[in-house]
Amino acid sequence: MAKMYYDADTNLNLLNGKTVAVMGFGSQGHAQAQNLKESGVKVVVGLRKPCDEFTEQEWNKVIEAGITPMTVAEAAQAGDIIHILLPDEIQARVYKEEIQPYLVKGNALGFSHGFNIHFGQIVPPDFVDVFMVAPKSPGHLVRRMYQKGAGVPGLIAVEQDYTGQAKELGLAYACGIGCTRAGVIETSFQEETETDLFGEQCVLCGGATELVKAGFETLVAAGYQPEIAYFECLHELKLIVDLMYEGGMSLMRYSISDTAEWGDYLQGPQIIGEEVRWAMQDALKDIQDGVFAKNWLLENQVGRPQFNALKRQNREHQIEKVGAELRAMMPWLKETK
Numbered sequence: 001m002a003k004m005y006y007d008a009d010t011n012l013n014l015l016n017g018k019t020v021a022v023m024g025f026g027s028q029g030h031a032q033a034q035n036l037k038e039s040g041v042k043v044v045v046g047l048r049k050p051c052d053e054f055t056e057q058e059w060n061k062v063i064e065a066g067i068t069p070m071t072v073a074e075a076a077q078a079g080d081i082i083h084i085l086l087p088d089e090i091q092a093r094v095y096k097e098e099i100q101p102y103l104v105k106g107n108a109l110g111f112s113h114g115f116n117i118h119f120g121q122i123v124p125p126d127f128v129d130v131f132m133v134a135p136k137s138p139g140h141l142v143r144r145m146y147q148k149g150a151g152v153p154g155l156i157a158v159e160q161d162y163t164g165q166a167k168e169l170g171l172a173y174a175c176g177i178g179c180t181r182a183g184v185i186e187t188s189f190q191e192e193t194e195t196d197l198f199g200e201q202c203v204l205c206g207g208a209t210e211l212v213k214a215g216f217e218t219l220v221a222a223g224y225q226p227e228i229a230y231f232e233c234l235h236e237l238k239l240i241v242d243l244m245y246e247g248g249m250s251l252m253r254y255s256i257s258d259t260a261e262w263g264d265y266l267q268g269p270q271i272i273g274e275e276v277r278w279a280m281q282d283a284l285k286d287i288q289d290g291v292f293a294k295n296w297l298l299e300n301q302v303g304r305p306q307f308n309a310l311k312r313q314n315r316e317h318q319i320e321k322v323g324a325e326l327r328a329m330m331p332w333l334k335e336t337k
C-alpha cells in the first residue's frame, strides 16, 4: 500500500511567517491561492503587469479575492515559497527571466506538475528546496471541493532538499490547499510527470473524449437523433462515472440493470481491445523517451499551428453544437470557466 498523508500528518504552522507566491491565477492558481488564503496562509499572486483590458481583468480578479497581485518578478522577491502555476510550456522562460534572478538561499520552489524539472527545462540552483504538490484534479474542483470542506487527492515529491524540511513544507502546502483532507501520496517528479501525461492523454481527456465521439458518431451515422446520441454517450457518462467515483465499478454495476452489466462484461473488452493497449504502450513510450515533451515544446516555439487547428476542428464538432443547445435547457449545469 502506498504511503498516504492526511491532515494529521502535516503541520500547517510551518507556513507561519512565510509568504507563498503563487505564480499564475488560472485553473490551478486561482484555486490554490484562495484555498491557502482561507487556510490562514499569507499569499501573494504573481501575474503579467496589466497592459490591456484582459490583463487588467486578471489583476482585478486577484484583488476581488482579497489577495495582493504583483508582477512575477515582484512576487518572486516577496515569496519564501514560490509555487509556479504558469502554463507548462512557458514556465522555463518566465522562470529564467523573472524568478531565478530573485531566488535567495532557503527559498522553496514549488510545482504542481513535474514537466519542467523532469525534462530539464528548469534547473534550479542548489540553495533552494524543490517540491511538488500535484492535485489529481482540475483546478476548479480543487477550489469547489475545498469550499465544501472536502478536498481532492494529491501527490507530493521532493526533488531537492536544501533546508532539510522540504517534505514537511510540501505537506504543509498540501494541507493548505486541502489535498491532505483526501489523501496525498509520496512520489517522484519522474513518476508524477509520466503518469500524469499518460492519464490525461490515454484515459481522462484523450481516451474519454475520443470514446464519446466514436459512440456519438456511430449512432448519428446509423440515423439516430443526435440529441439522443448526446444524452447517451456524453451526458450520462458523468452519471455513470459518479457512481464509479463513489463506490468503484462494483457500485456502478450494482446500480445499472443486469442487462447493462451483461453487455458491459461482454462488449467492453471488444471495444477497448488489444489494439488500444498497444496504442497506450506506444503513448507511454513517447512520454518516457521525452518525444512527447520535445514535440509539445517545439509546437509552442512555432506558434502552435497544429494545436490551434485541432482545437478549432474539435470545437466545431456536431457533438459540441448539440450539447450547447441541450445544456442551455439545464440551467443547473452552470459552466465553470
Ligand SMILES: NC(=O)C1=CN([C@@H]2O[C@H](COP(=O)(O)OP(=O)(O)OC[C@H]3O[C@@H](n4cnc5c(N)ncnc54)[C@H](OP(=O)(O)O)[C@@H]3O)[C@@H](O)[C@H]2O)C=CC1
Residues within 6 Å of the ligand: 023, 024, 025, 026, 027, 028, 029, 046, 047, 048, 055, 058, 072, 084, 085, 086, 087, 088, 090, 094, 112, 113, 134, 135, 136, 137, 138, 139, 140
Ligand atoms: N489545469 C489543471 O487542473 C491542472 C494543472 N496542473 C499544472 O498546474 C500548472 C498550471 O496549469 P493551469 O492552471 O492549467 O494553467 P492556466 O493556463 O489555467 O493558467 C496559467 C496562469 O498563468 C498566467 N500566465 C501565463 N503566461 C504568463 C506570463 N508570461 N507571466 C505571468 N503569468 C502568466 C495566466 O495568465 P493569463 O490568463 O493572463 O494568460 C494564468 O493566470 C501546470 O504546471 C499544469 O500542468 C496540475 C494539475 C491539474
Ligand SMILES: CC(=O)[C@](C)(O)C(=O)O
Residues within 6 Å of the ligand: 135, 136, 137, 138, 139, 196, 200, 204, 205
Ligand atoms: C486536471 C489534470 O490533472 C490534468 C488533466 O493532468 C491537467 O490539467 O494537466
Ligand SMILES: [Mg+2]
Residues within 6 Å of the ligand: 135, 136, 137, 196, 200
Ligand atoms: Mg493531472
Ligand SMILES: [Mg+2]
Residues within 6 Å of the ligand: 113, 196, 197, 200
Ligand atoms: Mg496534467
